[in-house]
Amino acid sequence: MMRWNMKIKKLKEFLKIALNNKMALVGMVTLLFFILLAIFGPIFFPFSTMEFGEVEDILLPPSAEHLLGTDDMGRDILANLISGARISLLIGGVATAISMGIGTLIGIMSGYFGKGIDNLLMRFTDFFLVIPWLPLMMVLAAILGTSLWNIIFVIGITGWAGTARVVRSQTLSIKERQFVERTVSIGASNTHIMVHHILPNVFPLIFANTVLVAAVAIVSETTLSFLGLGDPATASWGMMLHYAFESGATSARAYWYYLPPGICVVMVVLSFTLLGYAFDEILNPKLRGR
């Protein structure tokens, strides 16, 4: 009970700081808007990406009937955009979770055990750090085939190296602290120490990092889809940009086709980035108040 009260208190404190931080506020409001859009949008716009319009519906400019016009397959762009929000946020969420999972596990183990294991795990991490991520993702996506879950998997397993590095350095400092030494002296197991003492202390750092990784994941999905490696059965924003480019919407000056998905990607990525920096500032007392 005591612990819960403390957590709620901490959360309130955190929210108070967050709401006073303009960056965080803008980021949160934008992101919340897109999350609500993703959750409730399809309820108001029941829509299947496999339903095509008729020939006379192709590339219609914005009108009262189609607020954002139609695409090269006669589909309503607003409806497509809303459906794309769901896909993009799903990819951002799940791929980030995979990335953070791998990064945290490797970072904590590397920092905590040190020596040989540290060396081994960090060289493995360096491998992923130095490999150009885009060609790596493209090759993996091409080998695995283009389905939504493959794309998520590919982004997830290529984006964790930075997190592992950050978590490792924090673990190195925490494991030298007295409370850890005390826990060791009363005979706690390594797993116990890592899960109950190190993880809670590196968690704020992971949290701030997560938000930044999510931004990268969404950009990655857009990039892969734009290059034609996306799932053709889903209407993500990257796929919309891909189709717009391939079908000559740019030379046909169909700005209503390529601008909205581009703007949405920018806004979501920006909101994640703003939140990430804001969290960094909030959770890292040294930066606060500057």
Place this chain on the structure above:
Amino acid sequence: MVRIGKIVITVMLILALCMVPMGCGGESDVSDVHSFTLGSSVAFDTLNLLSSYMQVTYEFFLLVYDPLVRYDKNYDPIPCLAKDWEISDDELTWTFHLQEGVKWHDGEAFTSEDVKYTYELMMDTGLGYMYELYLSGITDIQCPDDNTVVITTDAPKANMLMNTTPILPKHILRAIAEEELETWQNENPVGTGPYKFDSQGDNFVKVVKNESYFGTMPNVDEFIFVDYENLDALAQALMLGEIDGATNMNPAQIKQLQADENIDVISGEELGFMQVGINCWTDSASKGNPLLLDKNIRHAIELAMNKQKIVDMAYDGQGAIGTTLLNPGDFFHYEPTAEELRSYDPEAANALLDASGYLDKNGDGVRETADGTPLEFDLITIADNVEEVKSGQMIVSDCAKAGIKLNNVTMDSGALYDKIIEGSYDMFIWGWGSDVDPTAILDILTTNQIGGNNEPFFSNARYDQLHTEQQNEMDESKRLEMVQEMQRIVYDEAPYIILIYSNNIQAIRSDRWTGYKQIPETGTYFFNLTNINYMNIKAVE
């Protein structure tokens, strides 16, 4: 936003132009050199005819090399290196009389030995596979003198005069070891043709007029083939006048080009088709869904497809809906009768599946067999071909209405090729380019080609027999009957569902050039298996 778009495109064009040799464009303005730059979205591969497979490279070969006979605008044979020919009474021996005084581009004399060498090289090594079927059946080639070639065949050869195999220089190829011929780069191609190879760069190939050509002289001094990776950049380059002509353009750009009075744009019929291939391999090694071996399911899929809508939406209306293997404009085309025709009819598709015992018993919208296996198949499309991907999505949606669930999977063409060769696919969308003589396209579905070009692993004894017979039938009306029966067999068995005979969008700057026409009448300006427009096009006075 329009302004920003323009700036971006302009920057892209400047970058693209930096890669084109600037001298060529400049020269034509100051001197009398007439230079024609043809932009295309397809890239050159090797200039070695023995291993080349890209369409645009064969345009280059049409200019640099000569065959014994060429096609005229109706695809009838006309003399080229052979000035005339005769056939023996038993129809087995052909005598070709060659032009006299023909020189290779390097000054060596052309003789009948070059013809014998080229044909025998291709027949012995299997290289130059595009011409394989035009050389099949030849048993002996003799050169009684420098200007006569006598060719003997084991049976009458219907496509002998359709054989436009370019003649290669023996004196150059002889110096190369046979095992190296396939990978040989041919950096300085030497032919006898109306144009000589001049230079090659990363994205262009340039040819200049052969001043000592034996035949009628062309008008244009030089042709430059430039490859554009981006279709928007290609269209913009044409509108800005940086290039003189363009091929393989995006159908979506046709309206914009039509609005430009300086540009003459056509949507020309091209030989070939796009098809849905279905795995019909009966062998136990097949990894395709065995349900597709049921002809009724294949028929139902075709009945469920709204091909006209696919043509209109995925191909912007630039093509005609497909039925049989040969194009509607082709002399040999077979048009299914009203009874045979499976045009778009969702009700008929559902009725056929009902009658075949595939019912949706669990109410999930997908039909099942009697033992509960759902009618669910993968449909593979090539990721970077947006028309095919769109067609795939529309077929998925059409088939869902007939209770057949298709999963649209995309991959690159190399990966799809591997799956086809292994027989580990259900359905795919791809295309074939066709030829003037029907033998090549009909050969694809023969039993011999299983493991090769026979993508659906189709095998039909009657079809195979007719294929051999039509190649030896010198009577054109009898041959027509056989070829049409073959098309009817394929249409009925439906290993391929022919989706569309698509058009090639091509354009020429009509403010600068004249003297060109569509070949054949509803065909294209370039990429039509003839060099007629290259020879006849001339600058506007």
